[in-house]
Amino acid sequence: TQLLEQSPQFLSIQEGENLTVYCNSSSVFSSLQWYRQEPGEGPVLLVTVVTGGEVKKLKRLTFQFGDARKDSSLHITAAQPGDTGLYLCAITYAGNMLTFGGGTRLMVKP
Amino acid sequence: EAGVAQSPRYKIIEKRQSVAFWCNPISGHATLYWYQQILGQGPKLLIQFQNNGVVDDSQLPKDRFSAERLKGVDSTLKIQPAKLEDSAVYLCASSLIPGGHYGYTFGSGTRLTVV
Numbered sequence: 001t002q003l004l005e006q007s008p009q010f011l012s013i014q015e016g017e018n019l020t021v022y023c024n025s026s027s028v029f030s031s032l033q034w035y036r037q038e039p040g041e042g043p044v045l046l047v048t049v050v051t052g053g054e055v056k057k058l059k060r061l062t063f064q065f066g067d068a069r070k071d072s073s074l075h076i077t078a079a080q081p082g083d084t085g086l087y088l089c090a091i092t093y094a095g096n097m098l099t100f101g102g103g104t105r106l107m108v109k110p
Numbered sequence: 111e112a113g114v115a116q117s118p119r120y121k122i123i124e125k126r127q128s129v130a131f132w133c134n135p136i137s138g139h140a141t142l143y144w145y146q147q148i149l150g151q152g153p154k155l156l157i158q159f160q161n162n163g164v165v166d167d168s169q170l171p172k173d174r175f176s177a178e179r180l181k182g183v184d185s186t187l188k189i190q191p192a193k194l195e196d197s198a199v200y201l202c203a204s205s206l207i208p209g210g211h212y213g214y215t216f217g218s219g220t221r222l223t224v225v
Contacts, residue, residue, distance in 0.1 A: 006152075033213055042114070042201050042216025043153065088152050092209050097166060098143070100152035 003027065004089055004101035012107045016078055021104040023089030024071045030092070032072050034063055037086040037103075079108045112136065114217035116202050122223045128190035131220045134183070135204030141165075143214065144177055144187050145201040153201055159185060160208060192224045 005024045013019055023032065031050045035043035047056050049065035049072060056063045060083075062075040076083055084107050090100045115134040123129050135142050140161050145153035156175065158165040162182040170177065174193070179185040189196055199221050203214040 004152075040221075041218050042203070044216070045213035048213060090152075097155050097158060098203075098214055099155065103152045105150075 003099055004091060006087075006089060006101040006104050008104060009102065010105050010107075012109065013079055015080055015108055015110050017108075018075070018077050019079055019106070020073055020075045021087055021106070022071065022073050023101055025091070026070065028069050030069070032065060032069075033090045033098070034072070034074055035088040035090060035100075037088060039085075043086075043088055043100075076106075079106075081108045081110050084108050114202055114204055114215050116200075116217035116220055118220055119218065120221050120223075122225060123192055125194055125224050126191040128188065129192055129222060130186050130188045131200050131202075131222075133185045133187070133202030133217060135185075135202070136206075136215055139204035139206050139215075140182070141205045141208050142179060142185050143203045143205075144185070145203065145216075147199045147201055147219070149198070156187070158208075165208070189222075192222075194224050197222055197224045 007022050033048045034046045036046055037043040047063045052069045053067045054065045060077045064073050086103045086105050088100050088103045090098050117132050121129055142159045144156045146156050147153040156170045157167040157177045159179045162179050175189055177187045199219040201216050201219045203216045205214045
């Protein structure tokens with residue numbers, strides 16, 4: 001059983017469209033992170049959310065941490081081809097280990 | 111600051127051969143991690159070091175995988191003998207302090223293909 005479930009697994013959209021991807025768990029976490037990974041590279045940290053209900057914005061990306069701190073969403077407005085990549089959510093588990101979900105693979109077509 | 115350095119970038123070996131990967135973390139980062147990422151999946155933690163000591167290696171297949179960080183700086187991960195299912199990207203990451211709250215910095219990874 002995966003600690004973190006991400007959906008959808010794959011998403012292919014046209015440039016300019018909006019999209020939302022989700023990260024869910026049955027457990028409560030103190031904080032959650034989102035990473036983006038481009039082909040041939042390691043994951044790069046986008047944001048950390050800590051407080052239930054917290055919303056953070058990074059240009060066209062909006063991150064939300066659920067009120068109960070068991071889920072999170074990432075919304076991208078007016079997607080661009082440069083947004084293409086694997087989006088991973090991650091939590092700190094058992095104190096020190098960063099555990100990742102399976103990821104959402106996004107392709108934005110020009 | 112310089113990022114996390116990994117080498118080689120790519121490696122192709124036959125099954126039952128041995129292979130080693132090298133990682134040099136960001137200067138001053140005490141905590142170092144090795145992750146395995148199979149195609150289409152999220153990274154899975156293999157081992158975590160704090161300075162030159164192992165914090166957690168519960169998910170490391172110890173019959174064939176080994177890792178060391180002798181001087182608390184760079185680290186090597188070895189597979190001996192390799193199996194087909196070891197084909198994956200091996201990512202090294204480091205952090206200034208333990209725990210994921212402030213995020214990890216990842217290297218570009220080593221892509222291993224076992225044939």
